[in-house]
Amino acid sequence: MNPYSFALALFAFGSFFIGLLVWFKRNDVVGRLYFVFSALTSIWAFGFALMMAERASYSLALWSVRVADAAAIFIPATWFHLVLLVSKSASRYKKLLLAVYFFATIIFCFGFTPLFIPSVKPIMSFKYWTSPGPAFHFFTLLFFVIVPYSFLHLYQRIKQAHAYEKFQLWGFFLASGAAFIGGSFTFFPNYDILVPQYTIFLMPVYPFITAYFLIRHHLFDIEQVAEVFQREKLATIGLLAASINHEIRNPLYAVKGLLETYIENEKEGLSGKTPFETSERALKQVNRALEVITKLNRFAKPMTEETTQNQKASVQEALQNVLDLVSHEFELDKIHIQNNLPKDLSPIQADQRQIEEILFNLIVNACHAMSGGGQLTITSSFDCHPEQSEGSRDSSPSVKQPFRVGLRMTDRVRITIKDTGTGIPSEQARHLFEPFHTTKGEKGTGLGLYITKQLVERNGGKIKVETQEGKGTTFWLEFKAASE
8 A cells, every 4th residue: 555545545434534533522413424524535635646546546546536426525514504503694595505515416417427537547656647528627626625615614704702612713724724625726737737746645634623622622522512611601600690699689678677666766756867867878778789789790791802901900809799799698608708908009000801701710619618618818919939840749658739820029919819628639720710620529510710811801801720639729810011
């Protein structure tokens, strides 16, 4: 077997295996379509490998390339369909997609006739190669119009995607691009354009890159990311609801009590508070409830992609807004909060609402780590933390050293959030900011800290962690100080 046939055979088996893996991973329309697409590319690659084999007879070469290219007729259509599904725009391009499938079906009707491939021919160093018939030219046109258009559509979807979804789609784009580049160059010798076929060796890269993104980065789990993110939001709303119930109910009960007392006194002719005094006290309680609602409303507003370059955020204000929302929950869990942020702490260059969400996520995380009670300390410091390699620890096996990543001294504002919870094993700490990695078992979604890291980086900041099992966890946030 020559190297070209070997590369194509490797691609064929790898592509088919990846198709099966995706199908088993998600048995829906995307999974099934991806398997069909992978099966078609595998048939094409295996048939082409047989044609290019050194010992192939003329009849075997002709038969194998007809089967290969007949399967390949539907590759542009299924690829376009797959891209539309992944980019969630299949309904918008339904008519165009049907037209592509119809055109491919018409060409397929000639797939095993001399009108498609009448013969095979020697060219360059290859014993046999495709000799195209009239119908084959329409297949060439279909391929070089639909495939590039599909990649353009996928690229536009990538530009609109956010964070991890964008990373997944880039993996899909690059892996598929390597395969299609290798396949597209095989068209040139059909028309006696003597282009070397070294790009065929790109094709086996496709299954390996795709497998990496499937296993390591949950490729084709884009909808799962959205679902888990929604569960994360619902969990946050549940915690907020408990605190809001307490913070709003108390002022309303106070107003109710004041009015009931005033009415009873009026009925019985007893002297009590004047109408003005009663109204004033009731108004204070109503304003208190309105303040809580205002804070919740600002916290719940959707974030925008606007630049934070000219925005200023007050860390003290953001922290106070968060504590106002969750303090009651902390009291129930016997968690003491120590706010040591200095009053003259410099504002930071960031979006105020996003800073509130960052602090909220980290503080709630700390609450979950101290189920039996404890202390949460929030400080700001400009002390220099010497940089160490991840997981550096004392050489003595009897002493458990913390997992630490240090921070250098710069002109940036640092916020430290330290809890006295259970801590996290260093092996898990290395993966804290990865999506779907959770230390909370089935109760966790694995997206909270990942989202937090994305928000920090979106605001030009950094987040680091130091944790020691059994002794607690410390998060460091670092943001650029806003110009005065």
